[in-house]
Amino acid sequence: MSTTYNYDALAAGWDAKIADCCNTNTSSDGGCTDCCYDTWQDQLKDVTQRSASVTEKTTQLQNKIAFISDRRSRYKGWLDELDKAENLARNICHQLEIIATQADKIWYNASKASKAIETLFCMIRDFYGQVDYVKKRYDDLQICIQKNDDPALEKGKGILKALDDYGTKLNAIIATRDALIAQAIEAVKLANLIIDAITSKDCTCDFKPCDGNYQPFKTQHDGKNYYGLKTVITTWYNVLGCASGCPGEGTNPAAATTAPAKKNTGPSSDDDCGTDNGNDTCELTPILSFPICADSYRTTVKALFDKDDQSLLTLSKKLKEANKDKEALDACKSSLTNAIAVVDPKSRCN
Numbered sequence: 001m002s003t004t005y006n007y008d009a010l011a012a013g014w015d016a017k018i019a020d021c022c023n024t025n026t027s028s029d030g031g032c033t034d035c036c037y038d039t040w041q042d043q044l045k046d047v048t049q050r051s052a053s054v055t056e057k058t059t060q061l062q063n064k065i066a067f068i069s070d071r072r073s074r075y076k077g078w079l080d081e082l083d084k085a086e087n088l089a090r091n092i093c094h095q096l097e098i099i100a101t102q103a104d105k106i107w108y109n110a111s112k113a114s115k116a117i118e119t120l121f122c123m124i125r126d127f128y129g130q131v132d133y134v135k136k137r138y139d140d141l142q143i144c145i146q147k148n149d150d151p152a153l154e155k156g157k158g159i160l161k162a163l164d165d166y167g168t169k170l171n172a173i174i175a176t177r178d179a180l181i182a183q184a185i186e187a188v189k190l191a192n193l194i195i196d197a198i199t200s201k202d203c204t205c206d207f208k209p210c211d212g213n214y215q216p217f218k219t220q221h222d223g224k225n226y227y228g229l230k231t232v233i234t235t236w237y238n239v240l241g242c243a244s245g246c247p248g249e250g251t252n253p254a255a256a257t258t259a260p261a262k263k264n265t266g267p268s269s270d271d272d273c274g275t276d277n278g279n280d281t282c283e284l285t286p287i288l289s290f291p292i293c294a295d296s297y298r299t300t301v302k303a304l305f306d307k308d309d310q311s312l313l314t315l316s317k318k319l320k321e322a323n324k325d326k327e328a329l330d331a332c333k334s335s336l337t338n339a340i341a342v343v344d345p346k347s348r349c350n
Contacts (some may be wrong), residue, residue: 016300030050036339044337051062051329051333054329055326058319059316065312065315068308068312069312071308072308075304075308077303079302082292083293085292086291086292086293087344088288090242092236092240093237093242096240096242098217099233100233100234103216104198104230106194106198107199110195111191111202114188114191114192117188117191118188120184121188124177124180128174128177134170138166141163145163192250196228198228199227199231200226201230217242240290240291242293246291246294247299257302321347
């Protein structure tokens, strides 16, 4: 098997550039010089300076990223605490709605019970009025029998015995009157105490305790002040901003989906804080308002967190590019250092 190889002759002077750069010339002091060595020395100085600059830039970026990361973590921690407080407030709102609904049902039932007991009391009074009338007729009959002195009517026998039994039962019924009326009055008293403890508002006939869509805090304002448990619950419901929603949130039917951020108030300037001006107006800031999710302070912290988060993304990209440049310059620096060591005239020409 034979193989034919075709070679192209190298052009004359192909190594001229290498020869021009790397020919060794003997110096007057017996040493030798190399133009590549001098060129690479200059390149090494330039690369070293650029590498130092990039290294410094990388260090500054790392320090800045570390600082912003720590600050962002603090913002995140504070945001988490604010959101946790908001969730707790919403849970309280839910419990207040349950308590208010049950309070309204108890108030409604107690109002109806009070009226029912009053009606029952009237029935009891009428009943015992009839019993008193029967008792009077019974007493009149007994007086008539005694005055008649008929020997045919022997005491304890016959019709008189039946009459005595009737009188015994009649007295037993009359004996229950005081206790029964006292219990009815006590029931009315307790029902009214329950009603007044819940709210001083009169019972409304349009209340529907079994309505699944009933809203306990949606009441018409008649310009009057009411007192009781319902008023306390309603006050806290309003203080916690339970009826307000978060900006952009539409899950709560009673909430405004575009609720604006609420501004918290505090001293307008440092000069207002303290007693030097005669007015003790110093207040702690921030002054949070409910709902916290719509508070301007929470909005500000969220904006600062988002800003740092975006800054970290930008700085991370810059650091990545700077590390690439640093690695490239370090590789170039290493190559030049090795090359210079190889062509060093001190070691090569002696």
